[in-house]
Amino acid sequence: MPKISSHADSLPANQIREITQASWATPGAIVLSIGEPGFPVARHVLEAGMAALDRDETNYTPNAGIAPLREAFAARFSAQNAVDVDPGRVYVTAGAQQGLHLAMSLLLDVGDEVLIPNPGYPTFGMTAGLLHAVPVEYPLHAEHGFQPRVKDLEELLSSRTRVIVLNSPSNPLGAVFSEGLTRELMEFARVHDLWVISDECYESFTYDVPHVSPARFDRPGADRVFTSITLSKTYGLTGIRVGALITPPGMQQQLDNVMESIVSCVAASSQYSALAALTGPQDYVATALSHYRSNRDAASAVLQSLGIDFLDAEGAFYLWADLSHATDGDVRKWVHVLLRERGVAVAPGTAFGSIGEGWIRISLCGDSAELIDGLSRLPARPRGDDADLNQD
Numbered sequence: 297m298p299k300i301s302s303h304a305d306s307l308p309a310n311q312i313r314e315i316t317q318a319s320w321a322t323p324g325a326i327v328l329s330i331g332e333p334g335f336p337v338a339r340h341v342l343e344a345g346m347a348a349l350d351r352d353e354t355n356y357t358p359n360a361g362i363a364p365l366r367e368a369f370a371a372r373f374s375a376q377n378a379v380d381v382d383p384g385r386v387y388v389t390a391g392a393q394q395g396l397h398l399a400m401s402l403l404l405d406v407g408d409e410v411l412i413p414n415p416g417y418p419t420f421g422m423t424a425g426l427l428h429a430v431p432v433e434y435p436l437h438a439e440h441g442f443q444p445r446v447k448d449l450e451e452l453l454s455s456r457t458r459v460i461v462l463n464s465p466s467n468p469l470g471a472v473f474s475e476g477l478t479r480e481l482m483e484f485a486r487v488h489d490l491w492v493i494s495d496e497c498y499e500s501f502t503y504d505v506p507h508v509s510p511a512r513f514d515r516p517g518a519d520r521v522f523t524s525i526t527l528s529k530t531y532g533l534t535g536i537r538v539g540a541l542i543t544p545p546g547m548q549q550q551l552d553n554v555m556e557s558i559v560s561c562v563a564a565s566s567q568y569s570a571l572a573a574l575t576g577p578q579d580y581v582a583t584a585l586s587h588y589r590s591n592r593d594a595a596s597a598v599l600q601s602l603g604i605d606f607l608d609a610e611g612a613f614y615l616w617a618d619l620s621h622a623t624d625g626d627v628r629k630w631v632h633v634l635l636r637e638r639g640v641a642v643a644p645g646t647a648f649g650s651i652g653e654g655w656i657r658i659s660l661c662g663d664s665a666e667l668i669d670g671l672s673r674l675p676a677r678p679r680g681d682d683a684d685l686n687q688d
Contacts, residue, residue, distance in 0.1 A: 337532050436471075468647075591661070
């Protein structure tokens, strides 16, 4: 058999899927390892997709998506972020992941470097690798609240640095960038003439702090921000596969060409479901936000009772917790022991980068009783060990 490409063969295993698939094969397991919203999809969203099929809306759409959906994405983004986005800058994508791939395909040449967070979502580096680009990890350390520092970014720059990926609210951390930090990061990108890819999948879910999009601080005429958003988390549409890439102006032909070579267009029925989600009743979003906040508070109380250190989640629907007292330096192996011996699946911190060693990501989006039961099975931190991340 001929060999496959080295860049595909070298892709690391996704440790989130690894533990989650093991949990699905474990009867009675409590699955806290994956970010799958647990509420039924709103009925009007389902009916819109079914109505499109009934109308035989099964043909190609424009590469960038149907006009009403692009207009709805543009209107929502403009209203939420106090920016003026023309619908012509909106590209409907097969979820945020395809938006990330589309942006990187447009911006990166072979050997170019892209700055990605560590800990950060694993496909940032995987996507860059598939494009023969070089992911360069910038550190997010506990002692700095897992927030990026321009000082650290400056030290990683080279003549091949082209792009920085920002993620707020963060998956896996639940951290949210302040307005001041967002301005600072955008100024860093401007000074060094970098493109910015902003992953804002969880923009609808913040707790007592605002979501601040880097696009607010883009400069007309020198636009550099690509914003990737999705309906997967906001409306529980993970299987519908619809997101949007908000692009700088003037790139329509290049984006059409790249889009055509990747997926041509998103399925028409999915686009009509997405349109209904954006323009119809927003009860789902309000209910989900309330549920995630309640689960965050309840889970935080359990972790505190066990003496387990964690990062206070200001956004998304995850808790980032320190289990280094139990993992013996190999959290990837330990999560499988936890599943086997205590019937609970959590995502290992190393799924998100080397700095995640000893940490776990806990998903807060499922059933509240299962969440509390599952967390109560975690090993308590021995008395006398200090814990300070979540202290006032």
